[in-house]
Amino acid sequence: xxxxxxxxxxxxxxxxxxxxxxxxxxxxxxxxxxxxxxxxxxxxxxxxxxxxxxxxxxxxxxxxxxxxxxxxxxxxxxxxxxxxxxxxxxxxxxxxxxxxxxxxxxxxxxxxxxxxxxxxxxxxxxxxxxxxxxxxxxxxxxxxxxxxxxxxxxxxxxxxxxxxxxxxxxxxxxxxxxxxxxxxxxxxxxxxxxxxxxxxxxxxxxxxxxxxxxxxxxxxxxxxxxxxxxxxxxxxxxxxxxxxxxxxxxxxxxxxxxxxxxxxxxxxxxxxxxxxxxxxxxxxxxxxxxxxxxxxxxxxxxxxxxxxxxxxxxxxxxxxxxxxxx
Amino acid sequence: xxxxxxxxxxxxxxxxxxxxxxxxxxxxxxxxxxxxxxxxxxxxxxxxxxxxxxxxxxxxxxxxxxxxxxxxxxxxxxxxxxxxxxxxxxxxxxxxxxxxxxxxxxxxxxxxxxxxxxxxxxxxxxxxxxxxxxxxxxxxxxxxxxxxxxxxxxxxxxxxxxxxxxxxxxxxxxxxxxxxxxxxxxxxxx
Numbered sequence: 001x002x003x004x005x006x007x008x009x010x011x012x013x014x015x016x017x018x019x020x021x022x023x024x025x026x027x028x029x030x031x032x033x034x035x036x037x038x039x040x041x042x043x044x045x046x047x048x049x050x051x052x053x054x055x056x057x058x059x060x061x062x063x064x065x066x067x068x069x070x071x072x073x074x075x076x077x078x079x080x081x082x083x084x085x086x087x088x089x090x091x092x093x094x095x096x097x098x099x100x101x102x103x104x105x106x107x108x109x110x111x112x113x114x115x116x117x118x119x120x121x122x123x124x125x126x127x128x129x130x131x132x133x134x135x136x137x138x139x140x141x142x143x144x145x146x147x148x149x150x151x152x153x154x155x156x157x158x159x160x161x162x163x164x165x166x167x168x169x170x171x172x173x174x175x176x177x178x179x180x181x182x183x184x185x186x187x188x189x190x191x192x193x194x195x196x197x198x199x200x201x202x203x204x205x206x207x208x209x210x211x212x213x214x215x216x217x218x219x220x221x222x223x224x225x226x227x228x229x230x231x232x233x234x235x236x237x238x239x240x241x242x243x244x245x246x247x248x249x250x251x252x253x254x255x256x257x258x259x260x261x262x263x264x265x266x267x268x269x270x271x272x273x274x275x276x277x278x279x280x281x282x283x284x285x286x287x288x289x290x291x292x293x294x295x296x297x298x299x300x301x302x303x304x305x306x307x308x309x310x311x312x313x314x315x316x317x318x319x320x321x322x323x324x325x326x
Numbered sequence: 327x328x329x330x331x332x333x334x335x336x337x338x339x340x341x342x343x344x345x346x347x348x349x350x351x352x353x354x355x356x357x358x359x360x361x362x363x364x365x366x367x368x369x370x371x372x373x374x375x376x377x378x379x380x381x382x383x384x385x386x387x388x389x390x391x392x393x394x395x396x397x398x399x400x401x402x403x404x405x406x407x408x409x410x411x412x413x414x415x416x417x418x419x420x421x422x423x424x425x426x427x428x429x430x431x432x433x434x435x436x437x438x439x440x441x442x443x444x445x446x447x448x449x450x451x452x453x454x455x456x457x458x459x460x461x462x463x464x465x466x467x468x469x470x471x472x473x474x475x476x477x478x479x480x481x482x483x484x485x486x487x488x489x490x491x492x493x494x495x496x497x498x499x500x501x502x503x504x505x506x507x508x509x510x511x512x513x514x515x516x
Contacts, residue, residue, distance in 0.1 A: 025418040034455040311415035
């Protein structure tokens with residue numbers, strides 16, 4: 001693995017499978033009376049959140065605390081950033097305090113990359129979502145959820161998602177979740193189809209390793225998992241579709257559409273869900289919807305990533321064939 | 327664990343063969359029953375990788391002797407190691423605690439080779455986070471000496487005096503296709 005986790009595209013298949021396998025063991029810690037491991041004792045991790053986030057920040061914080069790291073939370077509101085401090089100065093302030101890792105969420109695509117590669121700090125950088133670019137830990141937790149549900153907890157160990165057909169539906173244009181998932185799922189051998197109104201398909205999508213369709217109904221029957229994306233109104237400054245009703249009639253997932261999925265198929269949502277828009281309450285509350293599971297899996301995945309980046313004297317090394325070191 | 331060092335050196339000589347290992351495990355099983363006065367509350371926890379297979383074999387023998395089901399599980403100590411910061415992070419192995427837990431029970435830790443004692447120290451820390459056993463004992467197939475901590479085994483398959491220039495490699499049928507303990511010389515580059 002590289003020293004930072006900036007993009008899901010940076011992960012090799014072996015890196016990704018190692019993270020998923022490690023997360024499987026981390027998940028078992030949650031079943032214990034004492035949900036804590038001493039592994040990152042004495043390491044300091046700062047959660048640097050320039051953009052609002054509840055679930056990702058809390059998920060990272062829970063993961064850091066379960067590994068016994070010291071956690072510093074920083075949100076842009078009420079900090080020196082609102083007084084005009086630059087990313088560089090903020091980063092160097094943190095560096096001076098001796099942090100070992102920075103988990104960063106930023107509204108600008110590329111901010112984590114800049115932080116990791118500018119030489120401002122020595123700490124490892126984990127991208128917790130940057131603009132409309134990447135959100136690698138979300139893609140990892142989605143892949144983890146798929147492997148658990150479609151292959152099995154124990155049967156999935158060491159396996160990728162070869163041959164699985166995943167459909168991602170909705171606001172692809174504004175979605176870092178979609179970008180990260182396309183990259184990671186392709187690396188893991190899955191076949192990805194994006195379904196969205198033409199106005200919400202990004203320019204350059206023909207270079208992505210996936211198919212694109214404008215018709216949800218024709219892809220449902222051959223999907224192992226359907227991932228519904230939220231329509232990100234806060235990032236929209238133009239009209240991308242006529243009305244919400246039309247959007248939800250053509251691209252929303254309701255009970256009838258869910259019935260057309262194969263029996264084993266799951267419905268995923270990265271949250272927060274807008275019920276009645278991209279997903280109906282009937283689907284969201286059904287046993288096939290993994291939204292809550294994805295939140296729980298997020299903690300395990302983030303523990304795995306932090307352990308593999310910070311647990312040793314250098315990031316974990318993956319070898320193509322399971323040959324042991326020494 | 328450098329006891330598993332991948333030194334398939336030509337001069338590695340077997341010190342225990344399949345039948346010896348079976349006999350040794352039978353003896354340890356009898357010792358456990360004797361010391362625990364019937365082994366009513368024994369839980370066996372193997373330390374991955376090979377300790378788990380030894381624990382399963384011991385459990386089978388204990389079941390033959392006592393005619394009772396013996397809970398057996400595994401305890402991964404990777405996250406509790408004291409040398410984590412000296413290597414890249416290792417892949418984790420499975421921790422599987424039997425259903426009834428370990429509270430108030432006699433836990434027997436099972437490992438293949440006892441060397442510095444650091445693995446066992448980590449195992450004791452890991453146990454601490456899982457429950458509070460009545461007592462903890464240690465069974466090992468081979469004790470090769472060179473302890474770095476005040477730790478000793480309660481049940482030893484074979485005491486094997488070694489020098490630090492030697493390696494001890496345990497092979498078990500479940501993992502390596504055959505049962506044997508090999509004593510070899512460390513390659514010069516280590």
